[in-house]
Amino acid sequence: MADTIAAIATGMVKSAIGIVRLSGENAVAAVSAVFTPASGKAFGDYPPGRLILGTLRDADGLVIDQCLATYAKAPHSYTGEDTAELQCHGSPAVLTAALEAVFAHGVRQAGPGEFTRRAFLNGQLDLIQAEAVADLIDAQTPDAVRNAAGQLGRAMTEQIEGVAEQLTHLLAHFHVVLDYPDEDIEPLEAQEIAQTLHAAADTLERLKATYRRGRQLTEGVPCAIVGRPNAGKSSLLNALLGYDRAIVTPIPGTTRDTVEERCVLGGVLLRLVDTAGLRDTEDTVERMGVERSRQALERSELALVLLDGSERLTDADREILALSEGCPRRLVLVSKSDLPTVLALPEGVEAISISSATGEGLEQLEQAVAALFAQNAPIQGQMLTNARQAEAVGRAAQCLRGAGDALEVGLPADAVLSDAEAALAALHQLTGQSVSESVTDHIFRRFCVGK
Numbered sequence: 001m002a003d004t005i006a007a008i009a010t011g012m013v014k015s016a017i018g019i020v021r022l023s024g025e026n027a028v029a030a031v032s033a034v035f036t037p038a039s040g041k042a043f044g045d046y047p048p049g050r051l052i053l054g055t056l057r058d059a060d061g062l063v064i065d066q067c068l069a070t071y072a073k074a075p076h077s078y079t080g081e082d083t084a085e086l087q088c089h090g091s092p093a094v095l096t097a098a099l100e101a102v103f104a105h106g107v108r109q110a111g112p113g114e115f116t117r118r119a120f121l122n123g124q125l126d127l128i129q130a131e132a133v134a135d136l137i138d139a140q141t142p143d144a145v146r147n148a149a150g151q152l153g154r155a156m157t158e159q160i161e162g163v164a165e166q167l168t169h170l171l172a173h174f175h176v177v178l179d180y181p182d183e184d185i186e187p188l189e190a191q192e193i194a195q196t197l198h199a200a201a202d203t204l205e206r207l208k209a210t211y212r213r214g215r216q217l218t219e220g221v222p223c224a225i226v227g228r229p230n231a232g233k234s235s236l237l238n239a240l241l242g243y244d245r246a247i248v249t250p251i252p253g254t255t256r257d258t259v260e261e262r263c264v265l266g267g268v269l270l271r272l273v274d275t276a277g278l279r280d281t282e283d284t285v286e287r288m289g290v291e292r293s294r295q296a297l298e299r300s301e302l303a304l305v306l307l308d309g310s311e312r313l314t315d316a317d318r319e320i321l322a323l324s325e326g327c328p329r330r331l332v333l334v335s336k337s338d339l340p341t342v343l344a345l346p347e348g349v350e351a352i353s354i355s356s357a358t359g360e361g362l363e364q365l366e367q368a369v370a371a372l373f374a375q376n377a378p379i380q381g382q383m384l385t386n387a388r389q390a391e392a393v394g395r396a397a398q399c400l401r402g403a404g405d406a407l408e409v410g411l412p413a414d415a416v417l418s419d420a421e422a423a424l425a426a427l428h429q430l431t432g433q434s435v436s437e438s439v440t441d442h443i444f445r446r447f448c449v450g451k
């Protein structure tokens with residue numbers, strides 16, 4: 001078992017309860033040294049998994065809390081090692097004192113993600129599950145929670161393992177053929193194997209395609225707010241965020257640069273981008289801003305197009321409507337509904353009336369966003385959420401496609417073998433069955449201390 005680590009597992013903000021967590025061979029001994037059960041019985045004499053009330057003391061023997069403690073024995077714990085927990089009153093000062101108290105007993109501060117890294121190294125979690133732990137902690141929407149929770153429950157791992165298992169069988173077969181050169185692969189059999197390879201490639205390609213939406217769960221859906229100057233874009237951004245993030249003035253051309261903020265709307269994490277009003281302008285700075293607005297629109301997955309309801313429709317409005325049609329999803333909003341409506345919508349365009357001043361229509365906007373991103377099937381962990389996963393799945397799919405094609409054109413087993421092996425290697429990297437230390441370093445760096 002490795003050296004013993006400890007960290008405050010809960011946030012350093014005042015809360016009802018805060019937890020100091022320990023893992024490693026000294027975990028139980030260190031807690032026994034600082035914590036005295038109220039019963040008078042020794043901490044280590046209790047069976048694992050019990051919550052025990054007692055007194056916590058600092059290095060000078062002074063009482064710092066009345067708290068609960070518990071422990072688990074290897075391998076029946078999160079990390080797979082002996083672990084212990086102190087559940088204290090959630091004052092940052094209490095938790096810091098508790099942590100310092102155990103440091104005096106052969107325990108050191110844990111680094112970011114070190115508990116989960118140990119869980120991975122001890123085979124308690126695979127790498128996809130470990131990443132799901134980080135996704136779960138970072139989750140900002142119900143869908144993000146469900147996807148991460150599903151992956152923590154091995155939903156993704158099982159899919160990958162299914163393909164890997166098929167491949168392992170095929171590879172064994174190729175090796176037999178190579179070891180006994182007289183046993184060529186029959187053309188009929190080759191056809192069948194090629195089909196299996198292509199089917200596996202199909203599965204992985206479908207999986208790869210989930211990355212687009214999976215990434216939006218963790219990073220947010222890029223969403224540009226566009227419209228001509230003074231349409232009320234910055235006012236809408238501020239209304240959605242609930243605070244004055246962007247400058248609002250009655251002067252057209254107020255926003256010069258794009259302003260980006262995340263916000264959850266209708267259960268969807270949006271990366272809202274407030275843009276400079278689109279118009280032809282001689283002003284150099286504003287022109288650059290307008291160019292950025294166009295780029296933001298091009299990169300968007302959702303466009304919120306604002307038309308000023310208190311004014312007539314202009315050519316600039318028509319141009320923006322046309323431009324936004326290229327966006328995968330679009331909502332047209334008629335702003336300033338608290339003012340008398342002058343605007344007449346072009347035929348065939350549906351819009352939601354909103355007022356950032358009174359909040360009118362913002363609920364409809366929220367419902368419309370929810371409807372646009374509603375999933376057909378419930379999310380249960382089937383979406384890839386990071387570039388590492390997507391790259392590995394894509395690479396495996398490509399190799400399998402290559403292997404299938406090679407067999408079909410009658411190439412011999414050895415030509416197919418290397419591609420199939422490369423595919424299997426990619427899948428093993430994905431689950432962490434074989435992965436370099438630099439990759440795991442990179443993954444666990446994103447975790448918080450205490451997880």
Ligand SMILES: Nc1nc2c(ncn2[C@@H]2O[C@H](COP(=O)(O)OP(=O)(O)OP(=O)(O)O)[C@@H](O)[C@H]2O)c(=O)[nH]1
Pocket residue numbers: 227228229230231232233234235236247248249250251252253254255256275276277278335336337338339354355356357358
């Ligand atoms: N009455 C009313 N006025 C609004 C509303 N939304 C915005 N305004 C006003 O419209 C003017 C322009 O608002 P902004 O939010 O700065 O408009 P913008 O689209 O960001 O403008 P640029 O940054 O110049 O492109 C300001 O005077 C706002 O107070 C609204 O819902 N009702």
Ligand SMILES: [Mg+2]
Pocket residue numbers: 233234235246247248254255274275276277
């Ligand atoms: Mg603005």
